[in-house]
Amino acid sequence: MVSDERPLTLADIARLAGVGAATASRALNEAAGVAPATRRRIQEIARAHGYVISPAAASLAAGVTRRVGLVVPHLSRWFQATTTEAIHSVLAAAGLDVLMYLVGRADERRAFFDRLPARRNVDALVVVGVPVGKAEQLRLESVGVHVVAAGGQSVAFPHVSIDDRATGRLAVRHLVNLGHRRIATIEAEDPDQVVQPRDRSRAYDDVLAEAGVAVDPRLRVVIDWGGEQAAAAMAGLLAGPVRPTAVYAHSDEVALGAIRTIRRAGLRVPDDVSVVGIDDAPPAALADLTTVRQPVWEQGIRAGRMVVDLLRTGVLADTSVILPTELVVRRTTAPPRDSADAPRRRGTRRRRGHRGRSPT
Amino acid sequence: MVSDERPLTLADIARLAGVGAATASRALNEAAGVAPATRRRIQEIARAHGYVISPAAASLAAGVTRRVGLVVPHLSRWFQATTTEAIHSVLAAAGLDVLMYLVGRADERRAFFDRLPARRNVDALVVVGVPVGKAEQLRLESVGVHVVAAGGQSVAFPHVSIDDRATGRLAVRHLVNLGHRRIATIEAEDPDQVVQPRDRSRAYDDVLAEAGVAVDPRLRVVIDWGGEQAAAAMAGLLAGPVRPTAVYAHSDEVALGAIRTIRRAGLRVPDDVSVVGIDDAPPAALADLTTVRQPVWEQGIRAGRMVVDLLRTGVLADTSVILPTELVVRRTTAPPRDSADAPRRRGTRRRRGHRGRSPT
């Protein structure tokens, strides 16, 4: 078994190549000031002997870690998982290692910023969907780690995200355009306060006001993020005094939960109730859900690039990147059946395909 | 404001506390041999000054990284994301940092094992759902990093997983017990070869054989993993010469895709076609899908503990942990409908439907 030999050091390689350690170091790091032939020879020897640099030593000597911390609440959430993958792909391509910090619970987040494990452990931090307060920001800055935010609204840092208000408007506007007036809204609040759905809620008020529809508080329900909670909320809505002809959900997950309840109640989607979500996560397509798509992968890519740029140059051209969203019409929305709610036309059932943008 | 001051070192803290560096080191590392009062004082000073140890220096001196590498194909897959979260929670609690290596594509995996970027970067590796061949195993061992596998069938390493064959049997047996005989199977193969569905396929043959039902190759279809592919496959099945009364899908994702197609075709689930999946991922509950639940979080926890034990003691009590799965009956499976009252589009050979009893 080979396992217990002392790993080769730079000095070993240098000796093998008949050069000094400094030259070996320069050669292996693609640093300037080495004769091409020498460099090749050294690299060849290193490769042949399976030499691997000691990150610890390099890090200690050079003062950089070549590591980036990824701070994210939950990987089980599609948005965060996808963003994380995208960020990782960019960082990995740039030769940076990714340290993962999962901070879903508030106490985990506090502990993270308290202990600042990232302090000397990473060169930069990417926070995905985590609220970073002013205090944390200062703390981070004073410690000299760069920070980039993705998918949140941490205006304090360079960030990339979508416009939540415009996104919500797309969804509600679609329902209004179909002729709906009794539109319920299921607002998902993150129990861990990670996501502030404020803007998605405002969008509802905006569009209803523009359409001259009074907001009926009985049609607004706030839940903890999650399909099950949404299902329960929908049950309440169906049992309530005002039955909605359409539902605006803050996410696909919520929308899907609502749909399950509607179907279980013997009602049909979209014939009896239309439902629209936000995200266009994979289950949305499988459930034929009308939703507003946000470019999740792209957000991660952009955030990753920001970090790489920051690490390379120390500065950033674009400090705020807002990506566009688009309505994806599938088969969970249709005009309301009851003509009292549909001034324009009676509900006709659509059979096939029909993907694409909505009548704005 | 933002300080460019040199970060405090252990020596600074030692001086501040009026002790030697060694004592300070011992105090901060909870190592034995420090007077309680002294220790408290040192810790207090360190905290007050916001001292943070330099991982690089500690690592270089001690020869361990206190980092664990997590090798996983995709975070966007529910199984892998959940397992990853679970593993992370255990490792974080043990004070270990987690380095993430995403190797979804075959070339990424090859590159990983070729270059072994983890080589001197981590103390151990957890591989989640990645096939590790004999060659890779030797490579890893020769480098002296511990390896634990989760959710795969890498018998070469300490591992935790489920029994895929038994799991598949649960699903198919359920359909058979309901009285189904024309059972289609949609087998999902990972295009990246990460998952080998062999055992889930065998389960189908097993149970059908036991039930005395001949396997009809026209009812077996193999696809690339994914809901969309499953939807297409289901369309093929419905258009085929033998219409199944039930479908056994290799995963929930596949099952959901199939259901969409069935519904779009104007058929009903489970009245016209029953569908069963595997996993019990969150969308399963939302879609009321009958499925076989596997304890994903638990698998991650167990794998994480294995690593921690390995790092602490160097050995492992249990080197192979197989966790149980269970059938979850929801509303996508039911006995086959009597052919007499089944409206058909094309004539099919009718077989006497054997009324099923209630599911187990």
Place this chain on the structure above:
DNA sequence: CTGTTAGCGCCTTCAT
């Protein structure tokens, strides 16, 4: 219990 002394493996001026 505590201090002193050596490195850990590499990068980086400085010479040459």
Place this chain on the structure above:
DNA sequence: ATGAAGGCGCTAACAG
């Protein structure tokens, strides 16, 4: 273009 030497910050023997 290359080599020599110092030090990055910490831990692990040893002494005391």
